[in-house]
Amino acid sequence: AQKITQTQPGMFVQEKEAVTLDCTYDTSDPSYGLFWYKQPSSGEMIFLIYQGSYDQQNATEGRYSLNFQKARKSANLVISASQLGDSAMYFCAMRDAVPTDKLIFGTGTRLQVFP
């Protein structure tokens, strides 16, 4: 069965520093997608970044990058130059095999950025 694991319930980072949020996954399907979402206290789920299992390069979106290590089944999110507004819950998710497109979520990491 597919599974997503986030082992860091909470992380602290100082403003302007970089932080890495860990995510490991388990699947027997050769084709899959990995997502990171940010959930501020308002409750909405904000898409951050996507990595496909066949993508050769690590995904980047502005200050967000995904450190994809396929052999280790890890998909860590790196946030560079942290900002106070980055304080939120962060969820790693894996897309089920096409065509269902449903997501399986990890338990989340609460990131707090301090001045």
Added chain:
Amino acid sequence: SAVISQKPSRDICQRGTSLTIQCQVDSQVTMMFWYRQQPGQSLTLIATANQGSEATYESGFVIDKFPISRPNLTFSTLTVSNMSPEDSSIYLCSAHDSINEKLFFGSGTQLSVL
């Protein structure tokens, strides 16, 4: 990128009543999904809503409790029926943007049942 409008954004309901949550997508999508996020927890998929067919429910969720409609390719509703305090959660809809690989979410409905 697809934009999903979800309403209501929050509601406080009495035990035994029902609430219908609506999601409108600004483009046609094949599948829409409904998730529940209980307080302090991660997201759990309730069901997949396909246009023109019955929704597919995940283990632990049944149609009588969470009836879903999908009348066209841009709209879906989820009803939380005969509510109890245990139904107090955030409910989110999502859809797959077929132009790219992103799955987008509505802004969520924060439901409190007294």
